[in-house]
Amino acid sequence: MTRKSLSLAAVAALSATLFLTSCGGAEEKTTDTVKEAVTEVKTEVKTEVTTDFSKGKLVYEKNCQVCHQADGKGLASTFPPLAGSDFLSNKEVMVNAIHKGLSGEITVNGVKYNTPMAALPGITDEETADVINYVYNTWGNAVGSITVDEVKAIKAKK
Numbered sequence: 841m842t843r844k845s846l847s848l849a850a851v852a853a854l855s856a857t858l859f860l861t862s863c864g865g866a867e868e869k870t871t872d873t874v875k876e877a878v879t880e881v882k883t884e885v886k887t888e889v890t891t892d893f894s895k896g897k898l899v900y901e902k903n904c905q906v907c908h909q910a911d912g913k914g915l916a917s918t919f920p921p922l923a924g925s926d927f928l929s930n931k932e933v934m935v936n937a938i939h940k941g942l943s944g945e946i947t948v949n950g951v952k953y954n955t956p957m958a959a960l961p962g963i964t965d966e967e968t969a970d971v972i973n974y975v976y977n978t979w980g981n982a983v984g985s986i987t988v989d990e991v992k993a994i995k996a997k998k
């Protein structure tokens with residue numbers, strides 16, 4: 841958060857510089873500098889989004905951990921694992937499991953489970969994206985990432 845605000849301040853400062861120097865004939869060079877800075881800022885923000893899972897961890901601890909456990913390994917034959925699960929890459933399944941629940945027999949890593957998971961309607965779209973990104977990138981998982989817009993689009997489907 842702080843880094844993002846700092847970066848935005850940097851862009852504002854550079855825009856101001858551009859404005860002030862634009863009458864002095866140094867436009868071209870300044871424009872390049874601003875473009876470089878903006879590219880840098882974009883890279884920085886992107887890195888931040890994909891490496892900070894602390895918000896998702898909190899959502900997980902509050903809403904998922906009781907069944908799927910802190911180590912993501914699940915519990916006995918009732919709660920399937922999220923750590924190393926071959927079930928995660930389908931984003932629609934992830935979002936729907938959280939917002940609509942999941943029931944019927946499923947096979948995770950070759951093991952069959954058949955206990956309904958109730959929907960968790962109190963979780964916001966932001967929290968949904970955060971918790972999925974946490975699950976996608978924790979316990980050795982490297983599944984990828986999901987945006988809030990993707991969550992919204994999946995929820996709007998049905």
Ligand code: HEC
Nearest residue numbers: 903904907920921922925927942943944953954955956957
């Ligand atoms: C009350 C217990 C409970 C809670 C809380 C819960 N789940 Fe589940 N979850 C289950 C059960 C049981 C299944 C298996 C459903 C079936 O057999 O069809 C499951 C299945 C899943 C699956 C698909 C199978 C797998 O292991 O990959 C995902 C993904 C999942 N849960 C994610 C979550 C996330 C994320 C949260 C928190 C936002 C959460 N669950 C909260 C009980 C729970």
